Amino acid sequence: MIYTVERTIKHAALLSAGLLFATSALAADMPKELADALAGKYKGTVVTAFGAFADADEVKFNENVKAFEEQTGIDIQYESSKQFEATIATRVDAGNTPDIVDFPQPGLMANFAKAGKLVDLSTYLSPEYMQDQYAESWIDMGTKPGKDGKPILAGVWERVNVKSLVWYPKKAFDAAGYKVPTTWDELVALQKQIVADGDTPWCIGIESGAATGWAATDWIEEMMLRTNSLEDYDRWTSGQLKFDSPQVKKAAESVGSIWLDDKLVYGGTKAIVSTSFGDAPAGMFADPPKCWLHKQGNFITSFFPKDRELKPGVDYDFFYLPGIDPAYGKPALVGGDIWSAFSDKPETRAVMEWFTRGDHLKTWLASGGTVSPHKDVELAWYGNDIDRGVAEILANATSVRFDGSDLMPGEVGAGSFWKQMTAWVSGQTDLDTALKNIDASWPSN
Secondary structure, rough: OOHHHHHHHHHHHHHHOOOOHHHOOOOOOOOOHHHHHHHHOOOOEEEEOOOOOOHHHHHHHHHHHHHHHEEEEEOEEEEOOHHHHHHHHHHHHOOOOOEEEEEEOOOHHHHHHHHHOOOOOOHHHHHHHHHHHOOOHHHHEEEEOOOOOOOEEEOOEEEEEEEEEEEEEEHHHOOOOOOOOHHHHHHHHHHHHHHHHHOEEEEOOOOOOOOHHHHHHHHHHHHHHHHHHHHHHHHHHOOOOOOOHHHHHHHHHHHHHOOOOEEEOOOOOOHHHEEOOOOOHHHHHHOOOOEEEEEEOOHHHHHHHOOOOOEOOOOEEEOOOOOOHHHOOOOEEEEEEEEEOOOOOOHHHHHHHHOOOOOHHHHHHHHHHEEEOOOOOHHHHHOHHHHHHHHHHHHOOOOEEHHHHHOOOOOHHHHHHHHHHHHHOOOOOOOOHHHHHHHEEEEEO
8 A cells, every 4th residue: 555665756756847736726616606706806805714723734734725815825723732622612602603614523514504604605606517526425524404494505625634544563463464455354353363363353441430431433434334335324424223223233243243253353352441542553464463353544653653753654554444335335434624614705715615626735735744535636745655545445346334422412422322331342242232222322313
């Protein structure tokens, strides 16, 4: 999956050859307000922006918008809060509403759409244009019921991260003669081969302090997408499909086929709950490896052991977690950021239109740590091979869905779902009881 040095050099050469924002921005299909902005018609205007980008991400966002501000004369004034959810609700209630808001959770965005607070972006972003910029799954996830119950385009996606990745110790993996699986049957065969060799396939840990269990919910979500339809996944995250339904139980049992088998998990099932999610991959880098596979999003590399230099493509690599049922294709589970508009000024439209284009992320992609959901993004724009490889996996996905627990009410997604999966895996309760307990926690309105 990781690219060769020669290919990396080629990408760098393409990037330096002049694939600048202005080149793509002059495309004939550019939305009207964005074209007007680049012509200087909104010079001197201000667009206020609010979101959860903080610390290093806030710096990267501000660096990323500089070229646009210089080209258009629009001042994008961004501010952030680590208490984003509570702060944005307070500001809207007080009438101190920003022009645009970045939501790290589309479920929260949906609440404002239902309350009639958001501009329907389809009034100036046509379906044809959006389909040119995004795969259908992204448009679906940005479409929410408005105040009258009819669907509106409530947001456009800016940057994302991909969760459907399996990491492995490449040097040792290759030396052992193992092959990267491309199907679920091949993954099962690899597990059996590793066990037959006297080793343990999976490194798994879900301990995370008060948030213990969130890593378990990611696995359930992955299996929901691989054993059920997108319609069932959407019904499940919205509360229409119960946790104790056959569909959700089947997904959980798919997770259990790995997690509850002591031969497949380093330290056995009992170690899953006591092992920190950040410490779990360390076993891959022992000599010899104590475990060989770790499913986690692209952020996990920052938790790899720091006591020695680990090189991507040499010491570690990753592959796509294969689909299970061919009927459901190659789904990708993601997290990410979606922008909504609370005002309908021409300059606000221009900024929102800019967010729909891959080239607006060039600076951020070059600096690393993020992936674009846009169709028109160039792999050459990515500044490292990890992000580039993740972007390629995302581009090849047949469908995309957002982290399910983040779409659910907080009582469930960041509460009972975490806790009951932990209770199940630790043996404190059986699966049927755990699923019923989650259903019982779902708010009634």
